[in-house]
Amino acid sequence: MTAKFSDATDQDLEWFDLENYHPLESASLATWSTLIRDRVMLTHAINSSKNPHTSDYEYFRQYCLEQFDKIKKDPLTPLGFTKRILSVESETNTKTVNSISTKRLRFLANSIEIEVDEKTIADLQLQKSENYPLSQYAHVMVNLHASSEDIKRDFAIWLKKYRKMHSTTPSDDHRNKTKIWYKNKVLQCKDLLLFEAITDKRVIWTRIIAMIDVDDQVLSKANQDHNRIKNLRQQIDQIFQDEICDILDNAQN
Template structure:
């Protein structure tokens, strides 16, 4: 399972891919989307571990890792919407106190948020009336959250009163975000074909065969468009996949109710 950029996938190599197999995503729940994303995140992590595994690793261990990846991807090829069953790890960022709309900014979530600041224009990630949300960051789920500091050394009554005051002031001054609910987001993800796009990139890593950029877009959008439209679609799918297929997105979806 070594990547050879000069080796391209043939039409026969891609017979397994049919964008219609992904049509059921239109009706998938938030939890189902969370599992679907987690499966691909962890499968890709395993693939990367194999590709980067040291030569000191025993040959049988390397082969077991490779077989694990291949078998799981065969399952995706047969039915991309069937869960692979990867589970949330004990290193989860969630907290027992989390609710769908109020979640503790744990150390791991803070790490994810810091990474978001490095990768994106940070302004839409800070819920601040002075900054308008931009469509470029619409997929980043952190943009739905305000990040507060709360003095837990005072009474519940004081916290509730102060929070109510803060919320009233914030609602009066804030510019509404245009990213929509998570339910609206996953509908947009389904329509874009980003899951199929991710599976094609996994195929490239596992098979060692590259798919030409234009061919990849044609597989996702069989009806096609102009060359410029296809190029824009590919760039958008690259960005969208990078933002969606992350462990933090799984957790945000699974902890949400809308």
């Protein structure tokens, strides 16, 4: 089934009001986690509603419309989605050291810029991104052919050096990230994209930028700037993922 898009009218978008998002400026990490998870789960439901091979896909469509009506009335109200258990925890995991999951590995790979020098330390490169939320973690390789004594000794040396290179406290870093997300209006943008996906009424990117940057004179000058749209696309792709919710849930509030 191919969707037939028509352009959204001003009347279609009357529900969108930047004022309704202002409380995000001081929102807690828990609130951000809830709002992101709601959008992630609603996106999954939308995808199901567009698949005629999904059982009860018409039910999914109606469900999505009802959920989005809640966002229209108050974009910061929780939709009631709960955390998904995506994988079984490894029995080797401890409180501070865990085996890396395929989900995390995929997330890391998708977060790294294509142009990056392959000799760069992955975590240090990723931390340069204003959207990267994993700064409280380090991802290392361990040579299991070495003795346990050698591994413990080398890990202690590595940890001491790495902590000196990366001294930001996790809670402060996460709060700095959410402040950037608020400034860049990523939630507002995501909601407009969800509206388009649910209703099949097109909201082109230049119109999205004009709507979310209307109160920012600096950004309004770049409404037609390709880089602004490109960066916002990347932010949306990186932020609205299950992995981000897990990280914010585990961060200190």
